[in-house]
Amino acid sequence: MPDPIEALLLAITHSRAGRYVEAETILCDVLAAEPDQPNALFLLGQCMLADGRAAEATSFLARGLALRPTHRDGRVALARAQMAAGEPFDALDTLAPLVGDHGLAAVHTLRGTALNALGRPAEAVDAFTIALRGSPLDAETHLNLGNAHSDLGKRDLAERHIRNAIAIKPDLAEAHASLGHLLAETHRLAEAVACAQAAIDLQPDFAAAHWNQGVALLLSGDMAAGWEKYEWRKRRFPDSFTNPPGLQWDGGPLDGRTILVLAEQGLGDTIQFARYFPMLAARGATVMVECAGSLVLLLQAMPGVAIACTRGERPDHDLWVDQMSLPRLFRTTLADVPAPTAYLQADPARAAHWNRLLPVGLRVGLVWAGNPLHSNDANRSMPIAALGPILDAAQGSLISLQVGASASEVASLPGVADVTEHLTDWKETASAIASMDLIVTVDTAVAHMAGALGIPVWVMLPYAPDWRWMLDRTDSPWYAGMRLFRQARPGDWTGVVDQVAAALAEVVRPAPSAFVAPYTIAMPPLTWSVAPVTQPASSDAK
Template sequence: MFGFRRKAATAAAPGAAEWRARGNAALGQGQLVEAADCYRQAAACDPADAEARVNLGYVLLEQGAAVEAAGTLSQAVALAGERTELLADAQFLLGRAHRLQGQDRRAAASYRAALAARPGFAESLQELVPLLLDAGQAGEAVAFAQRAAQAAPRPQVLMLLAQALHAAGRAAEALVPLDAVLASDPGDAAALACRGNVLLELGRCEEALASSEQVLGVHGRQADALANASAALLRLERNEAALALAEEALRLQPAHRVSLHNRSCALTNLLRMDEALLRAREATLLHPDDADLQWSLGVAHLLRGDLAPGWKAHEARWHAKDFPGALSRAFTAAPQWTGAQALEGRCILLHAEQGLGDSIHFVRYLPQVAARAREVLVHVQQSLVPLLAQLPANCRLLQPGEPIPPHELQCPLLSLPHAFGTTLATIPADVPYLQADPERLPPWQQRLAGRARPQVGIVWSGNPQHGNDRNRSIPLHSFVAIAQEGVGFVSLQVQVRESDRAAMAHWPGLFDAGPLLHDFGDTAALASALDLVVTVDTSVAHLAGALGKPVWVLLPYVPDWRWMLGREDSPWYPGMRLFRQPARGDWDSVLQRVRSELRALASS
């Protein structure tokens, strides 16, 4: 009798859930290839399985397959529907896939979507905030970080909020989340370091130094913490100590960027210029694309009078972190004139970029530009407009608020020396290159009539917001040491600080012209009626020099780069004398020397 064998029962094929479980097990053991295969099987079993695609996307990212991961995760996003937790994971991983492909905008959009699905998603916030900050969208970064901090005030989120606030220029507010982090963990190195940077920006240098020293005490002698402490010491003008910490950091990390910068700055502040230049060159070789290091190199060259290489390196300022003039060319998209392009038949825009004195200093190049170009548009600060009434025929002075006309090229005023290849021998020093309005001069001559001669205009302080004001300005109770019988003193000081008012009231015979000076046209007319101007390093020094008036400029131990070192004259202004501090902070000897020179002038 013939019969047949019953077929053995076959095991049921694994379903999507089982394939996911197998994939999770393989992933837990680090077996990425097997995990990816299992997740693909799960997706094949259930075309609507979003979770399998999220997991597969994660594995593909771990394998470096960003393009395939992006496709898989895009499917997961579409399938996740209203499952917000799954959607948040899918969008976050999709953002990472976009980021790996250099698609930062798409990455940011995915991170935004992840945060919308899960507001306290710290990992997504950590990815999104740096992207927004790099894109200059600090305000949006703050908004996301604030929402996340409200939803989940964890230390990671609070740190990101602090960083966003700091980048948005809200340094004082950034201290609040930092203090919250440190309240829960007083030794948190990242929070202490960030707090030190914020305090330094706020000018609270001693506190900044204390934060950096706390990091060093708790976490050891690390290069980053040493660099932060060195930066605080630089601001406190403790340059020897700053140099020592910078060099210690560089022994740990020879290419540490911030420490290289700190070392160059400290050496420059100590006027050890040969070393400063050598170290600055070394730093730029290690980091050739670093604008701050190039800028430091430029300053070192210019201080030494090495103008050609100085101008070239000085152009890096436009990309430096804290350059104050960066917004000045935001209103023009025209290419910058470098001196290489022909100007014949073309219109060029020349524009201010920094302070009033900088503009006065470098408008001297206007005739040279005008001689080459078809038309020159001139855009300067409003208070300087009255000074520029007499321009070459093809120059047009733009009035405040006037729209910028079409132009083919542009150049910041401080870039003109580089464009012209200026050296010490070729500085355009013909003065006067500015003139006072002749109609404004007689009233000043009448006011000064009958006063003691010589008539000497004085300025003892500059802009209190200037980064180096503490070194450039002199308290009036000290400046009064130049007072000398037989000399008529006239204050050209427009803004008088409260701390100077008492000394001003007790200076016998001082004529306070400040309230009568409404713009630089008035100041130019008054300066033209005087015999001499004695001033600290302010815009008035440049104005008097540009007018061709005798002017004595009182300089701190470490002067601005344009005054160079070791000389009592200025190649920029033939009628100028420089009175330099012989040691840091020593105004007394400078003022006594000025008084002695005034005595000689009065008796001549």
């Protein structure tokens, strides 16, 4: 082989020209002769990283850094590879010896990126701010700082830095996409759509930009265009989608065929779009639904559903479809949303059981928090301390339907009954909700369940709501019995609660005097008898 120095220089030439395979071949020869050559290890790792093989790159870069721990560029390269491999904790550890050097902009940009990935935006802001002192015209750092500010709800600062990024680097597609997302959150929907389009013009296959544009279109009520763009969710979040065997339904004939509907995203999404199952059956299909286990009993009893099974069971079928593609395939618009009144039914016997056990008088179900793992939970869930005016207005008629991590907080709410230990699955929850006169909730699956059952429901929404609630309206085309209460400003739950309390005071009648302290309603153990389900034979028609 040639002289090692000449070989390294030749490998550098190949790598700078993007000829990574040629560079790697030379470097492997160098390492075969001299396994502990740190420069070859560093360069090989960087070639692999540039070639999209982050996991392999980390191995060689770590070997090089072990041999030369003071090699600053090698340490930065290893951190980049660790970030690309989805290892932000490791990247922070790798960068730790360089944190004190505020002149290394790349170090602090990487640290900020890792901190953001770990859900620590306040620390990320500090890191990006330090990075900009050393490199004030770095467009990517301005963009990252803007995104971190956005995560903290500081939208003015976020917009300033994202616009700085665009001014410095107008062809930075990610900045246009991020600005579009931010503008949608601040209700500037036409601008949001335009920004997303600017990103798409620069990078036609940019899934996040198409997704952001779809969300803005749906928020504006433009369902026809919005549903088309919403299909990009599958490329935006590819790990959430797996195609089963068979053909994907394209809206064509269904007579005599079995179709497997794949529930997706959250429980509320499954409940909201379950309205389409009877429509599939009406076209002659045998409908099978793959969903979360807690929804199986509820959906199995739904008209038009032949089989409901847990995720991964995948019974034999002719066709399949992702559930949230159904509005597009049925060409749903604001004018013809199907089944806005009621399309689910509670078990009559269980509902009667709940009616006997719950207190006489007005019954108002209450939920103040969603799943803490939800990406927007910090905005959509309400601090329990904010509920005071609702408690006063309800005059003891509240019944907690809160589940999950926040369920125990009911102990601090005077006069609120607690039945959550009996909400064992969504079929039981549906029976409890059907026994209520009204549901007051933040944006959770309970809101969808109440709406699907036709029970009046008031939903308390953050300033930047989910796309399905649109903007500037107090009703929802999805649920006829729903009333929406919106924040006038980001984070302003006080105004929302005051509105709900005033509306509640108009409908509340005095409740029994027993509602004076938190208490738990005692119920006998719940048992279910479920007949075995026989899977229908798959049709020969393909």
